[in-house]
Amino acid sequence: MLQIDLWKRVLIWALVLCGLALAMPNLFYSRVETHNDAVKAIAASGGVASPDQTAEAAEWPSFLPSGLVNLGLDLRGGAHLLAEVQVSDVYADRMDGLWPEVRDTLRAERATIGTIRRVDSAPDELRVQVGEPAQIAQAVALVRDLARPIVSLTGVGASDIDVSAEGADVVVRLSEAEKQATDTRTMQQSLEIIRRRVDEVGTREPTIQRQGEDRVLIQVPGIGSADELKELIGTTARLTFQPVVGRTTDGSADPGARNLLLPSLDNPGEYYIIEDRTVVSGEELTDAQPAFDQNGRPAVNFRFNPAGARKFGTYTAENIGSPFAIVLDSEVISAPVIQSHIAGGSGIITGNFDVEESTQLAVLLRAGALPAKMTFLEERTIGPELGADSIAAGKIACIVAFSAVLIFMALSYGFFGMVANLALIINVGLIFGLLSLIGATLTLPGIAGIVLTIGMAVDANVLVYERIREELKTSKGPARAIELGYERALSAILDANVTTFIIATILFIMGSGPVRGFAVTLALGILTSVFTSIYLTRLFIVMWFERRRPKTIEV
Structure with missing residues (x-):
């Protein structure tokens, strides 16, 4: 009997209405985007809103869905960068960090190997000259004992350093396995820090991925220019807290042994002489938030982890009344001036900066320092005009494909074709509803996926209608023919769509960037197509059949 249970009808209509409600904000894209940005800004300021923000937040009712389909770089415009990470910088840092440990180890045996002295060498090696060349083998053995096993899948059983003797010099280099592991860690850390910095400033769906051995591709839709993106990403944000020795206005003054001469950011022309030792570093920072000081000036609140808080507290207790330099990128x-013991591990950075600069500084400090310098090999700014042209071209493609399919179905199947057309329109709305729900990014390949979905959705209806035609030829009644048509076409529809869904899944897993955008829209389109073709059109036909009770039908 041709019928659908009441609970199934309610469920089908509920899913359709929910999907269309989620897609609705995309019809008012600019208004909803303005509303979302205002709400996000108000939340970031702790619920305090300016009159402009209140007005912008009121542009869209808060009780309605406000999720939007994010537009990709090719549709919205934005910035494109290709950067090369200088992984060799990390090798030099590793050698500099190893020197104190090597020095202390060899000093303990000074009576045997004589005096030790670090001599000039390549950046990726550490060269130490010993006073007794005859004891070079002992010195090499002592340094070799400092080697540690490599923690990586490819370097199991290998050591992190290679130690050899060249004349009276002990030469320490990173092993090849350690270099590979270091390169991998450096690239992963760079990718993560870039992602944090880009995401923190409110951009949407950036593409950040590794290319080759030492390159990173960065694409950020909606950002003003490549220079703006470079300024954010290229900032190293190395934060240190160091003791102050004195001040001077002479930029060429000799700071003395183990001291540094650094310029003041607050007062141009003024320089600080600080000790070349770090009390607490930015790596021990756990949080940084923009704030205001007691005088209402922009500042940054910060908080250390337990280890950093302990060191910070001990130093402030021992140096009350002494100045304390907060150094960012030299x-x-x-x-x-330290006024009292700071035991909580938190404090405030004040300086001559505005609200925007304090917010950006907090972002950089939270994201951490880039492990190595980045060189930008390629940069491109894609203007919104190009994106508008792409959207227009995509609209034309969709309209042409849509119109052709609608006309074909109406001419081929009459009333049943019109039912399929109505379901097809709802199908496109459901696709945009799902894209908005998951926050997916729509690109030009994604539009191609939607166009392909339109054709696939009609294909399922064609299978059903042709099957109904065959059942009508066997002299079955209209109700029975419709019921058997849907039942017997189901296996063919599922087979075709399941195989395509598997392909879309493989494309999503193995692909990246635009390929993933195509895979997402294709996969979601398959789900909505099966739903509208099997359940929604059947519900329409059943409702029509119950109302009209036709003795014969023509498909």
Whole structure:
């Protein structure tokens, strides 16, 4: 009997209405986007809203869905960068960090191997000259004992350093296995830090991926220019807290042994002499948030982890009344005088910066320091005009394909074709509803996936209608023919769509960037097509059949 249970009808209509409600904000894209940005800004400021933000937030009712389909770089415009990570910088840092440990180890045997001295060498090696060349083998053995096993899948059983003797010099280099592991860690850390910095400033769906051995591709839709993106990503944000020795206005003054001469960010022309030792570093920072100081000036609140808080507390307790330099990228941004013991591991950075600069500084500090310098090999700014042209071209393609399919179905199947056309329109709305729900990014290949879905959705209806025609030829009644048509076409529809869905899944897993965008729209389109072709059109036909009770039908 041709019928659908009441609970199934309610469920089908509920899914359709829910999907269309989720897709609706995309019809008012600019208004909803303005509303979302205002709501996000108000939330970031702790619920305090300016009159402009209140007005912008009121542009879209808060009780309605506000999710949007994010537009990709080719549709919205934005910035494209290809950067090369200087992984060799990390080798030099590793050698510099290893030197104190090597020095202390060899000093303990000074009576045997004589005096030791670090001599000039390549950046990726550490060369130590011993006073007794005859004891070079002992010195090599002592340094070799400092080697540690490599923690990586490819370097199991290998050591992190190679130690050899060249004349009276002990030469320490990173092993090849350690270099590979270091390269992998450096690239992963760079990708993660770039992703944090880009995501923190409110951009949408950036593409950040590794290319080759030492390159990173960065594409950020909606950002103003490549220079703006470079300024954010290229900032190293190395934060240190160091003791202050004195001040001077002479930029060429000799700071003395183990001291540094660094410029003041607050007062141009003024320089600080600080000790070349770090009390607490930015790596021990757990949080940084923009704030205001007691005078209402923009500042940054920060908090250390337990280890950093302990060191910070001990130093402030022992140096009350002394200035303390906060150094960011070799510039003293603030040098407050320690007024009391700071035991909580938190404090505030004040300086001559505005609200935007304090917010950006907080973002950079939270994201951490890039492990190595980045060189930008390629940069491109894609203007919104190009994106508008792409959207227009995509609209034309969709309209042409849509119109052709609608006309074909109406001419081929009459009333049943019109039912399929109505389901097809709802199908496209459901696709956009799902894209908005999951926050997916729509690109030009994604539009191609939607166009392909339109054809696939009609294909399922064609299978059903042709099957109904065959059942009518066997002298079955209209109700029975419709019921058997849907039942017997189901296996063919599922086979075709399941295989295509598997392909879409493989494309999503193995692909990246635009390929993934195509895979997402294709996979979602398959789900909505099966739903509308099997359940929604059947519900329409059943409702029509119950109302009209035709003795014969013509498909």
